[in-house]
Amino acid sequence: MMAEKASRTPGRPKPDIDPPYVLRITGVLLGVCLAVALLLGIVNQVTKPRIDAIQAEKIRAAMSQVLPADSYEPLDFTAANVTAIYQAVSDGKDTGWVVETSAAGSQGPIEMMVGIDSEGKVTGVSIVKHSETPNIGTKVVGDQAVLDRFTGMSLEAGEITVNGGANRFDGVSGATVSSRGVAAGVNAALAAIGVTP
Amino acid sequence: MNIFYAVLILGILGGVFGLVLAIASKVFAVKSDPKLALILDCLPGANCGGCGYPGCAGCAAAILAKKAPVNACPSCSGLQTSRIAAVMGVEVKAQERRVAFVRCSGGSRASHKFRKYVGIDDCVAAMKVAGNGPLDCAYGCLGLGTCVRACKFDAIHINEYGAAIVDQNKCTHCMQCAKACPRGVITDVPYASDIMVPCGNRDKGPAAKSLCTVSCIGCRLCEKNCPAGAITVTDNHAAIDYTKCTSCGFCVEKCPRKLIRDIHATGKVEPVA
C-alpha cells in the first residue's frame, strides 16, 4: 500500500521501499514527537494557570501605576496596534482609560500601558515587555524618569514627534529608534481614545 | 482539550515528515558498491591528490572501475596496497618504496639579493619578486613553506637553516610538495638508498661557490672516486644512479664541499652542518 503510492514514473528504476523500513523511521519520529508533545502539554497544563495569574498581576500593577483606579473594565474597540482598552473607574466615576499598545522598537516590539485621563491627557506610561539592547534601548524603556516626561502630553498640538515638531518629545540621544517606538505607542493610545482637551 | 490538540498537531507533523524522510532516504539513496567502502578504508583518506584523482573517494571509484591500477595510491604502504589488491582479487607487483627529497640545504648560507624578504610568506609569491625570488641561486630552496602547507602528512618542514627537509618515515611519496614547489627543488628517491647530493645547483664552479657555501661546484672528484661508477657529473651537478650505488661512502670523504653525505648516518635526515 505505502510502497505502491510512492512508485516513480516507469522510466526510472523503482527504488526498493520496503514498508517495514519506512514504517520504522516514520514510527520513530512520530513516537518522539508524540512523547515531546505530551510532555509539553502536561507541563503547559500545570504551568498555564500560574503564568496567567502572574501575567495578570503584572498588567494590574502596570495599570495602577499609570492610572490609579479601583477597577478596570475592558472595552471593545477598533484601533490600530492597540491590544486592549480598559475603562478606569474609581468610586463610581469614570476617571479615564488605560490603553495597552505595542510599537516597533529597535530590536523588536515594545508593549506598553498608557494611562489617559478623561480630558485626553497622558497620566503615565509603563513598559510591559521589550527586547531593546541593554545600555542603549534600555536608556528609554528602562528609565521611568524618561517615561514620566510623557505625562501631560496630548494630541492637542498634533501627534507627538521626537526631537522636533510642534508636539515635541526630546528622546534620549543614541536611542532615537526606541524613543520613537515609545512615542508611536503613546500616539496610538491617544488616537484610540480620540478625546483631545 | 489543549493537550489533545498539541499532541495531535505535533503527531501529524512528525508522522508526515517521518514518512517524507523515509521515502526520500530511499529515493536519494546513493547506490554504492560495498567494495567501494572496503577500498576506501584501505586508503589513507588524506585526499592529497597524489594519485591524480579528486581525493580518496575518486581514487577508490577509479580502482573499483578498474580505470586505475591497484597501487594507484602513491601514499599507500605495501600492506594497504596488498589489502586493496585482495579486495579486487588482483595480484600486486612488488614495488620499492620511494620518498621525497629536497635537493638544497643552503637556506641562510645561500647569498640573498636583499637582507630580508618582507612580503607574503609564500614561495610562489616570493618568486614574483626581483627576478624569481630573493635567492641569488636559481635552483635553491626559498624556505617559505609552500611545500609544508601542501604536505598533508606533516612530513616536510623548514629546518633551522631555512631550507626544507623531508622526514622520510612520515613521507608517503604523494609528491604534493614537489608539485607545490615553484622552483622544482624536490625530487623523489628510493627510501632505502643512503648517499644523497642535497644540492641542485647547475652553475659553474666559481659562480656556485659565490652563491652558496654548501653548493656543488661540479669538481668531478666524486665521479672519479666512485668504485661503482654510480656518480656522473652532468652540467656541473653530481647525479647519483641509485641502482648502481653501493653506499660505500668514498665520495663522502672526497667531496671538498662536504656536500655528498649518507643521510641515514645518524638514523634521521640531518641538515648539512
Add this chain to the structure above:
Amino acid sequence: MDWRILLDIALGAVLINNFILVQFLGICPFMGVSKKMDTSIGMGFAVIFVMGLASALCYPVSLLLDALELQYMRTVAFILVIAALVQLVEMFLKKAVPTLYEALGVYLPLITTNCAVLGVVLLNVQNDYNFIESVVYGVTGGIGFLLAIVLFSSIRERLEFSDPPKAFKGFPIALVTAGLMALCFMGFSGLKIPW
C-alpha cells in the same frame, strides 16, 4: 500585494537588518564554513533554500497553532519543520553534489540550529507577515546570508597569507574582521527608503 512593501522587506533583510552582520543570528556556520569560497557559496544557497521553504511551510503551521492557542508549541513545531527540511537537503546533496556534501561536513546539520533560519520564522510570526511577505523575508534573508558569507570568505582567503601577530592567526583575526564588517553594515541602518 503592494510591491513597495515587499521591496522594503527585501532591502531590510539583505542590507539594513542583515541576519548575520546586524542581527547577529547564524554566526556558527558563518565562521565555520567561510574558509573557502566555494563551500561558502554552497552553504549560502543551501541556507536560501532552507530559509525560503521554511518560511513557506511554517506559515500555515503558525496559523494552525494560533487558531488552537498553542503558542507555546510554536518553537517545537517550527524547529521540527526546519530539521526535516535540512535532513532532506542533506540527503539531496549527498546524492547530487557529493563534493559539496563532503566540504560542508558537520556544518550542514548545523543549519538546523542555525539561529538565522529559526530566527526568520519566529520574526515572520512576530511581525505577523502574511504568506508572501514571510516567503520574501525568508528568501531575501538567505540572500543577505549569502552576501555576508561570500564577502567574508573572500577576505578570509586573503587572510591566510597575511601575517597578523602569531596569537591572532586563524580564528581571532577572522573574528576581528567580522567585527569590522559588522561595523560597516551598521552604516546601512540609516538607509532611508525614498517612498
Add this chain to the structure above:
Amino acid sequence: MNIGKQIKEGLLTQNPVLVQLLGMCSTLAITTTVSNGIGMGLSVTVILTLSNIFISLLRKIIPEQVRIAAYIVVIAGFVTMVDLLLQAFFPDIAESLGVFIPLIVVNCIILARAESFASKSKPLPAAIDGICQGLGYTMVLIVMSAIRELLGSGTLNGAQVFPTEYAASMLALPVGGFLTLGCLIAFMQWVQSKAKGGK
C-alpha cells in the same frame, strides 16, 4: 571515560566557544551584563546535560535518516519545558532571562554535542560531557560579559565602576562582541603557545 580528561577538555582544550567556535550567536548577543552571562550559561548547562542524557538513552532507537529531526525536537521540548517552568515557578529569573531561553534552542553547542558525542556514548559520560561543556561555555560567557560590561558601560554586575560617559558603548553592541571574542581567543592561543613553548 576518565572524568578528569573530560573536564579539562570541556574547559580548556575543547572549549565549545574558544576552540570549537560553537554557540557564538548567544555568546555575542547576550554577554552585555554579567548577570545575563551567568543566567544564560547555567540554563545552557542544565539543558545541555538533560538533552545529552536523553539523546544518549535514545541513541540506539533513532535511525540515521531522522537523527537531526529527532534530536532537535527533543532539545526544543526540553527548552520549552524549562521556559514554562521558569515562568511559572521562578518569575524573577524568567524576567531577566526570558528572551534568552528560546535562543537556547538554536544554540549550536547543544545539537553539536548531541550529534558528535551524546549519540555515540552511554548516558553517564554524556551527562558528564554536558556538564563540562556547559561549564566551559559559562566560564567564557562570564569572562566576556565582565569585559564587555566593564568597558562597555562602566558597571560590573550593576555596580557603577566608572561613570558611563567614559565607557565605549560600542562594546555593548554585538560588534564589540566580535572584537572581544577575537581577542579572547587570541589570548588563549597565546597562552597555549607560551605553555607549549615554555615546556
